[in-house]
Amino acid sequence: MTILPAAPSRAAKAAPSPAARRSVSAPEGADPAIVAWVQSVADLTEPARVQWCDGTDAEWASLVQTMLDAGTIVPVPKRPGSYLARSNPDDVARMEDRTFICAEDADDAGPTNNWRDPQSMRQVLGGLFDGAMRGRTMYVIPFSMGPVGGPISKLGVEITDSPYVVASMHVMTRVGTPALEAMRGTSDWVPAVHSVGAPLAEGEADVAWPCNPTRYISHFPETREIWSFGSAYGGNALLAKKCFALRIASVQARDEGWLAEHMLLLRMTHDDGRTLHLAGAFPSACGKTNLAMLQPTIPGWTVETLGDDIVWMRPGPDGRLWAINPENGFFGVAPGTSESSNPTAMAMLDKDTIFTNVAMTADGDVWWEGMSKEAPEGLIDWQGRPHDPARGPAAHPNARFTVRADQCPSIAPDWEAPEGVPIDAIVFGGRRPTQVPLVLQARDWEHGVYVGATISSQQTAAAEGPVGEIRRDPFAMLPFCGYNMGDYFAHWVDMGHRLGRGAPKIFSVNWFRRDDEGGFLWPGFGENARVLEWIAGRVAGTAAGIDTAIGVLPAEGALDLAGLDLDPAVVDELFEVDAKAWLAELVDVEAFFGQFGRSLPTGLVRQLNHVRWRLEQVHSAVAA
Ligand SMILES: Nc1nc2c(ncn2[C@@H]2O[C@H](COP(=O)(O)OP(=O)(O)OP(=O)(O)O)[C@@H](O)[C@H]2O)c(=O)[nH]1
Numbered sequence: 001m002t003i004l005p006a007a008p009s010r011a012a013k014a015a016p017s018p019a020a021r022r023s024v025s026a027p028e029g030a031d032p033a034i035v036a037w038v039q040s041v042a043d044l045t046e047p048a049r050v051q052w053c054d055g056t057d058a059e060w061a062s063l064v065q066t067m068l069d070a071g072t073i074v075p076v077p078k079r080p081g082s083y084l085a086r087s088n089p090d091d092v093a094r095m096e097d098r099t100f101i102c103a104e105d106a107d108d109a110g111p112t113n114n115w116r117d118p119q120s121m122r123q124v125l126g127g128l129f130d131g132a133m134r135g136r137t138m139y140v141i142p143f144s145m146g147p148v149g150g151p152i153s154k155l156g157v158e159i160t161d162s163p164y165v166v167a168s169m170h171v172m173t174r175v176g177t178p179a180l181e182a183m184r185g186t187s188d189w190v191p192a193v194h195s196v197g198a199p200l201a202e203g204e205a206d207v208a209w210p211c212n213p214t215r216y217i218s219h220f221p222e223t224r225e226i227w228s229f230g231s232a233y234g235g236n237a238l239l240a241k242k243c244f245a246l247r248i249a250s251v252q253a254r255d256e257g258w259l260a261e262h263m264l265l266l267r268m269t270h271d272d273g274r275t276l277h278l279a280g281a282f283p284s285a286c287g288k289t290n291l292a293m294l295q296p297t298i299p300g301w302t303v304e305t306l307g308d309d310i311v312w313m314r315p316g317p318d319g320r321l322w323a324i325n326p327e328n329g330f331f332g333v334a335p336g337t338s339e340s341s342n343p344t345a346m347a348m349l350d351k352d353t354i355f356t357n358v359a360m361t362a363d364g365d366v367w368w369e370g371m372s373k374e375a376p377e378g379l380i381d382w383q384g385r386p387h388d389p390a391r392g393p394a395a396h397p398n399a400r401f402t403v404r405a406d407q408c409p410s411i412a413p414d415w416e417a418p419e420g421v422p423i424d425a426i427v428f429g430g431r432r433p434t435q436v437p438l439v440l441q442a443r444d445w446e447h448g449v450y451v452g453a454t455i456s457s458q459q460t461a462a463a464e465g466p467v468g469e470i471r472r473d474p475f476a477m478l479p480f481c482g483y484n485m486g487d488y489f490a491h492w493v494d495m496g497h498r499l500g501r502g503a504p505k506i507f508s509v510n511w512f513r514r515d516d517e518g519g520f521l522w523p524g525f526g527e528n529a530r531v532l533e534w535i536a537g538r539v540a541g542t543a544a545g546i547d548t549a550i551g552v553l554p555a556e557g558a559l560d561l562a563g564l565d566l567d568p569a570v571v572d573e574l575f576e577v578d579a580k581a582w583l584a585e586l587v588d589v590e591a592f593f594g595q596f597g598r599s600l601p602t603g604l605v606r607q608l609n610h611v612r613w614r615l616e617q618v619h620s621a622v623a624a
């Protein structure tokens with residue numbers, strides 16, 4: 001029976017045998033512990049070749065050639081340096097039911113994660129990875145999350161047999177020799193192994209998108225390891241992203257006193273000098289990228305993008321929370337992106353972009369639902385067939401673009417500042433067609449943690465599963481927290497105590513409230529700047545609010561709605577607090593909290609009881 005090799009020696013003293021060093025032919029100066037670990041993975045997976053990635057343009061060019069030859073990508077003639085990848089139709093999104101947290105103690109994974117015993121998982125994976133890379137190239141990708149050497153940054157090495165993953169990692173992380181050199185003599189790097197699980201027999205022809213119907217996306221929080229098998233898609237395979245930067249990093253953050261979050265990061269400034277640094281957590285496909293690239297419709301304001309998916313935050317010497325975006329690019333949702341919804345993203349995608357599962361036009365451009373009102377004639381759908389609307393959309397609903405951050409026209413000039421930016425406001429949001437108001441402010445930090453812990457949202461195509469169903473997605477981290485979510489809530493409560501007066505203010509937003517015909521009540525996108533302006537005003541102490549049972553709402557006239565031409569009834573609806581509906585929701589919140597048992601911080605119970613008491617007052621007043 002094969003089991004996985006042990007986690008790499010963290011002491012960097014495991015000098016490999018001379019034979020081993022020859023066999024994986026590591027670059028000069030690679031840390032011996034890394035070389036020994038790479039050797040152990042090569043011994044297990046038996047690749048035909050091993051290639052250490054240096055992150056250069058020459059390497060990029062050769063990856064592109066390899067993928068063109070294999071049919072994994074085709075050029076997009078209308079956009080220089082751009083390519084379209086069509087995945088296997090069965091490999092199109094994150095798979096939450098195949099994602100595992102293998103902590104020694106099931107309690108450490110908590111009730112919201114799929115727990116597996118690490119020993120038995122090592123056995124299962126050992127069998128799957130045994131010979132899994134036969135006939136393929138094993139790529140070794142040293143990478144840094146955050147600028148190499150930065151005080152909030154972290155290092156890792158991903159091993160993969162997918163050139164698509166290597167190319168995507170080139171865009172999404174800082175790959176190459178500087179990262180490898182930074183790992184010399186330190187044990188603080190995360191080992192991550194990925195295989196598409198499709199070994200090639202001698203002379204066997206490859207397919208365009210190799211993958212395996214058996215899938216495991218496995219995390220070992222104690223040893224900080226990631227092993228992913230079978231899928232080549234996004235968050236299942238680019239292991240630096242969800243697997244490391246959220247699941248493993250959240251565990252590191254708990255142990256080291258910081259926060260690893262599923263958030264966008266932006267700065268909004270006014271000509272008169274007002275500035276707001278904001279981090280926002282919305283579940284997958286609920287508007288982070290769009291908000292991060294927003295073009296304000298109200299005069300005087302500018303938004304600069306700092307990040308669109310992941311934020312790492314640490315208390316700084318000044319007692320404030322300092323944040324970086326650890327990524328190097330954007331892996332964004334294509335459908336819905338258009339000149340009217342997100343002109344910044346459209347400009348960013350003009351060149352040097354990898355598109356996955358979008359449609360192609362007859363004249364060699366990409367297309368997706370929402371890019372234009374009418375689908376152009378002669379479309380080829382995401383599976384490479386002539387588009388037939390009877391078979392579904394032309395682009396897959398989770399079609400994505402992969403593009404470097406520095407290609408974004410609104411990227412902040414200091415987006416790579418190693419120390420990050422000081423956070424003024426944290427925003428939580430979800431997709432709620434009813435009940436949840438456009439914006440509210442939490443009364444204090446603990447109430448804010450309650451607001452984050454009780455986010456719920458309609459499910460989207462970003463993960464396999466029923467689209468549209470409402471589920472609780474605390475902090476937009478339900479699929480991404482690497483440990484017991486009850487302990488995670490407690491970590492957030494503690495962070496507030498530690499930050500005290502330096503703590504950011506906390507808000508919730510909902511752009512997705514709908515009318516009876518199913519249309520959105522709020523215009524959204526660039527108009528969301530109006531909400532951010534109110535948030536900036538609350539942080540500065542200049543904008544008026546009214547305290548309600550569920551939090552502080554904008555006072556009459558405090559939110560600038562000039563020129564929007566909204567029906568007053570619509571405005572009322574956007575801010576209505578339906579006590580009966582909220583009381584019903586609290587039953588669900590209580591049941592959700594109940595599963596955490598003793599790990600649920602008492603502060604959240606206190607908040608729940610307070611909100612319920614306030615709602616009961618309103619309700620009995622209305623009833624009387
Ligand atoms: N109605 C409305 N839709 C929006 C708004 N912002 C974003 N969307 C839509 O929501 C979908 C997803 O938006 P994104 O910004 O890509 O979501 P995300 O949170 O970055 O998604 P992930 O990359 O999966 O984490 C797109 O179809 C957008 O058009 C908004 O303000 N109003």
Ligand SMILES: O=C([O-])CC(=O)C(=O)O
Pocket residue numbers: 093094233234235236241242283284285309331462463
């Ligand atoms: O990780 C992915 O595949 C895409 C993503 O950003 C998300 O789902 O939040």
Ligand SMILES: [Mn+2]
Pocket residue numbers: 262283284285309
């Ligand atoms: Mn995301």
